[in-house]
Amino acid sequence: MKIQLSKVEVQRIGNRMHLQWRSDKALGKVSIFTGLSPLEAHDPLAETDVSISSLSFDDPNPGRRTYFILKPEYGGARITAERRLPLQGSLNFRDMGGYETSDGRYLQWGMLYRSEELIGLTEADRLYLHNCGLKLICDYRAEYEAELKPNPVIENARQVGIPIEVESSRHRSRMNYMDMIANDMLHLLGPSGEMLTFANERYVSDFAKSYAILFDLLLTPGNLPMVQHCAAGKDRTGFGSALVLLALGVPEQTIMADYLLTNAFREEADQQILASIKPKLKREEDGEVLLAMMQARAEYLQAAFDEINVRYGNMDRYLEEALGLTISKRKQLQDMLLTDM
Numbered sequence: 187m188k189i190q191l192s193k194v195e196v197q198r199i200g201n202r203m204h205l206q207w208r209s210d211k212a213l214g215k216v217s218i219f220t221g222l223s224p225l226e227a228h229d230p231l232a233e234t235d236v237s238i239s240s241l242s243f244d245d246p247n248p249g250r251r252t253y254f255i256l257k258p259e260y261g262g263a264r265i266t267a268e269r270r271l272p273l274q275g276s277l278n279f280r281d282m283g284g285y286e287t288s289d290g291r292y293l294q295w296g297m298l299y300r301s302e303e304l305i306g307l308t309e310a311d312r313l314y315l316h317n318c319g320l321k322l323i324c325d326y327r328a329e330y331e332a333e334l335k336p337n338p339v340i341e342n343a344r345q346v347g348i349p350i351e352v353e354s355s356r357h358r359s360r361m362n363y364m365d366m367i368a369n370d371m372l373h374l375l376g377p378s379g380e381m382l383t384f385a386n387e388r389y390v391s392d393f394a395k396s397y398a399i400l401f402d403l404l405l406t407p408g409n410l411p412m413v414q415h416c417a418a419g420k421d422r423t424g425f426g427s428a429l430v431l432l433a434l435g436v437p438e439q440t441i442m443a444d445y446l447l448t449n450a451f452r453e454e455a456d457q458q459i460l461a462s463i464k465p466k467l468k469r470e471e472d473g474e475v476l477l478a479m480m481q482a483r484a485e486y487l488q489a490a491f492d493e494i495n496v497r498y499g500n501m502d503r504y505l506e507e508a509l510g511l512t513i514s515k516r517k518q519l520q521d522m523l524l525t526d527m
Contacts, residue, residue, distance in 0.1 A: 187211070187213065187260060188260055188261045188262070189209050189210055189211040189213050189214070189236060189258050189260050189261040190209070190210045190261055190262070191207050191208065191209055191216075191236075191256060191258060191261065191262075191264045192207070192208045192209075192210070193206070193207060193208040194206075194207045194208075194256060194264045194266045194284070195207075195266060195269070196254055196266050196267060196268055197268065197269075198245070198268055198272055201244060201245045201248065202242055202243070202244060202245070203242065203243055203244070203245055203246075203252075204240065204241075204242050205218065205240065205241045205242075205243075205254060205256075205266070206239060206240040206241075207239060207240075207256060207264070208239060209236045209237065209239070209258070209261075211236075211260075212235075212236065212237035213236065213259075213260050214235075214236055214258060214259030214260045215233055215234065215235055215236060215258070215259045216233070216234060216235075216236040216256050216257065216258045216259065217230070217232075217233045217256075217257045217258075217259075218230075218231045218232045218233070218234075218241065218254060218255070218256055218257075219231060219254070219255045219257070220246045220247070220252050220253065220254055220255075221252070221253055221255075222247060222250055222251065222252065222253070222317075223253060223296065223319075224253045224255075224265050224267075224283075224294060224295050224296055224525075224527075227253045227254060227255040227265070229246070231243065231246065231254070236258050236259070249310070249313075249314065250314070250317055251267065251268075251271065251296070251314065251317065251318050252267065252268075253265060253266070253267045253295060253296065254266050254267065255527070262526070262527070263527050264292075264527055265283075265284070265292070265295055265525070265527045266284055266295070267281060267283065267284070267295045267296065268281070269281060269284075269447070270451055271299075271314070271315075271318075273307065273308075273311040273314065273315075274307075274308045274310065274311055275304075275305075275306030275307040275308045275311050276301055276302060276304065276306060276307060276311065277302070277451050277452050277455055278300075278301060278302040278418070278419040278420070278448055278451050278452055279299065279300075279301035279302070279304075279413070279415075279419075280299065280300060280301070280447065280451070281295055281296065281298070281299055282297075282298040282299065282300060282427060282430070282431070282444065283295030283296060283297065283298065285431060285436045285440050285444065286436070286440070287434055287435035287436050287437075287520075287524060288435045288436075288437055289435060291435075291520075291524040291525060291526060292524065292525055292526070292527060293431075293434060293436065293523055293524060293525075294523055294524065294525050296318065296319070296411055297410050297411050297412070297523055298410075298411070298412060298413075298427075298430065298523065299320075299411065299412065299413035299414075300413065300414055300415065300419060300423050300424075300426075300427045301413050301414075301415040301419050301423070302415060302416070302417065302418050302419030302420075302423075303327070303335050303337075303415065303416070303417050303418075303419075304323070304337045304338060304415060305335040305336065305337065305338065307338050307340075312338055312339075312340050312341075315340050315343070315413075316340055316341045316342060316343070318411060319342075319411050320340055320342070320343045320411050320412075320413060321342065321343060321344065321408060321409055321410060321411055321412065322343065322344050322345075322346060322403060322409040322410070322411075322412040322413070323337060323340070323343050323344070323345045323346070323412075323413055323415070324346050324348060324400060324403060324412060324413065324414040324415070324426075325337060325345060325346065325347045325348065325415060325416075326348055326349065326350045326396075326414065326415070326416040326422040326423060326426065327347070327349065327415075327416055327417055327422075328349045328350075328351040329347070329349055331417060332347060332349075335417075344409075346403065348396045348399050348400065349396075350389070350393050350396050350416070350422045352384070352385040352388045352389075352392075379478040379483060379485065379486070381479070382421060382478065382479065382483070382486045383485060383486055383489045384489075385421060385486075386421070386425060386486045386487060386489045386490040386493075387489050387490060387492075387493045389422070389425045389490055390490055390493040390494055390497065390504070390508075391493075391497060391508065394508040394509060397425070397426055397429055397509055398508070398509045398510050398511075400414065400426055400429070400430070401429075401430075401433070401509055401510070401511050401515070401519070404430070404519060404522075405515060405518060405519060405522075410522075414426050414427065418448070418452075418480070419448060420445075420448040420481075420482040421482075421486070424445050424448070424482060424486075424487060425487065425490055427444065427445070428441050428444075428445060428487060428490070429505070429509070431444065432501050432505065433505055433511055433516055433519055433520075434519065434520055434523060434524060435520065435524075438491065441487075442484055442487060442488075445482055445484075445487050446482055446483075446484065448481075448482040449481055449482055452480075456477075456480045456481070459480070460473065460476065460477060460480075463476065
């Protein structure tokens with residue numbers, strides 16, 4: 187009789203790690219191993235009853251990224267790692283690994299990352315990412331954004347710019363929020379959430395060639411592991427990440443959950459920003475507009491999905507006709523990035 191593990195997750199609180207899982211049957215033991223890569227996680231950490239469902243322990247490799255393999259006595263192994271990387275200079279640099287596809291495979295950990303701007307990375311952060319084997323940084327920011335906040339150099343990681351700038355957002359991007367507040371210009375962003383709904387619709391066709399470049403880079407040997415990023419890591423990067431997950435066969439419900447993780451990771455920082463800005467706002471609705479700009483909301487990404495369905499009929503046709511991702515290229519991508527664990 188075999189058991190199946192699900193909801194396999196590890197989180198960090200300080201230097202303590204908390205590993206948890208679910209099992210469809212309380213049968214036998216589970217052995218847990220660690221390592222510095224998913225393929226070399228062979229160091230024994232613990233063995234416990236599978237029914238225990240959780241384990242806490244000190245970070246086995248401080249300053250390095252650790253992967254965990256859970257091997258139940260009666261069932262298939264599962265790999266996991268921290269979703270958000272423990273960087274000092276980024277709140278939203280995260281691994282896209284571990285998501286289950288419709289055919290029961292899993293996206294490999296440590297291959298695809300997504301992030302906000304990288305200018306805040308410390309020397310220790312850059313070393314951490316170098317040790318992760320990062321090979322490519324894909325930057326969606328406009329040229330003036332990249333010039334204003336240039337990416338730091340990460341050893342052995344090549345940087346490629348794929349600028350994406352929705353026309354109606356230029357007045358927002360070229361001025362920071364404090365400038366807009368001082369000049370009473372927040373109302374130019376429109377009603378709460380309207381601009382980002384519009385932007386996501388525009389990504390679908392106006393920037394299809396840009397996102398096609400992303401897939402060309404993914405399929406080019408030597409470019410993985412890769413990180414894609416923009417300014418906040420939620421809009422341009424959110425759509426790009428969603429496209430990759432769609433191409434790999436991850437269900438839309440899972441893709442939406444990943445998209446919304448930005449809110450959890452940035453909530454405390456965003457609330458601090460809002461608290462400092464609120465006294466300077468000239469009208470109550472300005473706070474709602476500003477919050478809408480700072481958050482990832484389901485209706486933003488859903489607007490892109492709806493636009494795809496209206497223009498192309500379904501996701502598969504969009505991937506092939508707009509992005510050039512043929513069936514054979516999708517299979518190649520899936521073979522590269524999916525695993526049974």
